[in-house]
Amino acid sequence: GQQLNQSPQSMFIQEGEDVSMNCTSSSIFNTWLWYKQDPGEGPVLLIALYKAGELTSNGRLTAQFGITRKDSFLNISASIPSDVGIYFCAGHSGNTGKLIFGQGTTLQVKP
Amino acid sequence: DSGVTQTPKHLITATGQRVTLRCSPRSGDLSVYWYQQSLDQGLQFLIQYYNGEERAKGNILERFSAQQFPDLHSELNLSSLELGDSALYFCASSGGAGVDYEQYFGPGTRLTVT
Numbered sequence: 001g002q003q004l005n006q007s008p009q010s011m012f013i014q015e016g017e018d019v020s021m022n023c024t025s026s027s028i029f030n031t032w033l034w035y036k037q038d039p040g041e042g043p044v045l046l047i048a049l050y051k052a053g054e055l056t057s058n059g060r061l062t063a064q065f066g067i068t069r070k071d072s073f074l075n076i077s078a079s080i081p082s083d084v085g086i087y088f089c090a091g092h093s094g095n096t097g098k099l100i101f102g103q104g105t106t107l108q109v110k111p
Numbered sequence: 112d113s114g115v116t117q118t119p120k121h122l123i124t125a126t127g128q129r130v131t132l133r134c135s136p137r138s139g140d141l142s143v144y145w146y147q148q149s150l151d152q153g154l155q156f157l158i159q160y161y162n163g164e165e166r167a168k169g170n171i172l173e174r175f176s177a178q179q180f181p182d183l184h185s186e187l188n189l190s191s192l193e194l195g196d197s198a199l200y201f202c203a204s205s206g207g208a209g210v211d212y213e214q215y216f217g218p219g220t221r222l223t224v225t
Contacts, residue, residue, distance in 0.1 A: 101154040103153050
């Protein structure tokens with residue numbers, strides 16, 4: 001079935017550093033969404049992207065919908081300890097509401 | 112708080128049993144989605160309902176079924192439970208049915224099958 005390849009799988013960074021993660025697919029996606037999940041909690045929507053080439057920010061977070069519609073990236077600037085968690089990319093590849101998720105990037109921030 | 116509620120938070124049951132998970136969507140949302148999250152499979156889409164009608168289906172097992180009621184809450188029924196069904200089950204909701212609507216997730220139900 002369709003898959004999203006998310007990288008890196010995990011990151012361990014120093015507080016204040018910038019972070020970049022990305023998702024790629026072999027097929028076209030119509031939307032890209034980025035979620036953050038804390039242990040034992042549900043995913044929380046961070047940014048939604050609807051157009052190829054779209055660049056959207058939400059505070060220290062910036063995400064882009066790739067021109068080819070097969071990739072997306074998420075940047076976090078000036079990381080802080082509360083950024084710790086698992087970040088998931090997700091997307092719609094058809095016209096239904098079904099979301100396909102990446103495997104997640106685990107972010108750890110050292111104070 | 113996403114506005115999506117799920118009950119129960121935790122559920123422990125034995126193999127062969129049947130359980131029902133409940134979800135209330137955000138106020139005004141017509142679509143409800145169910146996802147399963149396990150360590151080896153990640154987050155997997157199970158099924159979507161829109162305004163009471165089934166809209167899309169993922170790799171949902173035949174032992175699993177769902178419905179959405181007139182008040183828009185939804186229930187996911189899992190029967191003949193197996194050890195491998197142990198997972199987190201999330202409900203999400205959105206305003207509409209298609210790709211233009213953002214999905215908001217509930218806190219999940221952790222199912223443990225012993």
